[in-house]
Amino acid sequence: MLSRHEDAAACRLRAIGIQHDIGDRTGEAGSWNNLSRSYVGLGRLKDAFEALGRALSIQEDAEDTYGLGQTYASYGEAHLAAGNAAEAAENLRRSLELTRRRDxxxxxxxxxxxxxxxxxxxxxxxAARRHWQEALDIYTRAGDSRAKALRVRLASPITPLKVRQQAHSTLS
Structure with a gap:
């Protein structure tokens, strides 16, 4: 799986260069955000946070609320990967506010x-279950396939954190 993340990171770096050269700042910011997700998958959290900082800077300058909503969600994911619950929640609340504002x-x-x-x-x-249930309701109304995973999650007595820990210990 690492090579897929490495391949994705290399492609995203090329895209960033091209988007920068042609002046596509919105696309460049989105690619920095996507690059951060590859870095999280590779366990390169410092690099992920640096990429997110670049995306955020461009999006703030452009007042790109759509992109900011995505980037704050990615910040939340990176903080989750780092085990920083409070920082993850703070960024995800920002993302939620921006996505709701845009409907x-x-x-x-x-x-x-x-x-x-x-x-x-x-x-x-x-509180986690309330958030998951609200997400499930939205996904169900939208006909989004992610509803299935949330139904399983809500039915499980094991928290996603424990599932991640069990998977990690199995791989170690």
Whole structure:
């Protein structure tokens, strides 16, 4: 799986260079955001946060609320990968606010899913379940396939954090 993340990172770096050269700042910011996700997959969290900082800077300058909503969600994911529950939740709440302001229902559902993961990591299982249920309701109304995974998650007595820990210990 690492080579897929490495391949994706290399492609995204090439895209960033091209987008920068042609002046596509919005595309460049999106590619920095996507690059961060590859870095998270590679365990290169410092690089992920640096890429997110670049995306955020461009998006703030452009007042790109759509891109900012995505980037704050990616910040949340990176903080989750680092085990930083409070920082993850803070960024995911920002993402949720921006996606709701734009009436981006599926974006809000994604932020709610991750926010549930963040508060669950912080020990707030009941709050996590409320966020997951709200995300499930949105995905179900939208006919989004992610509803199935949330149904499984809500039915499971094991938290996503424990699932990640079990998977990690199995791989170690």
């Amino acid at each position: 981006d229902q599926v974006g809000a559902a994604w932020a709610l899913t991750l926010l549930g993961d963040a508060v669950d990591l912080g020990g707030e299982r009941a």
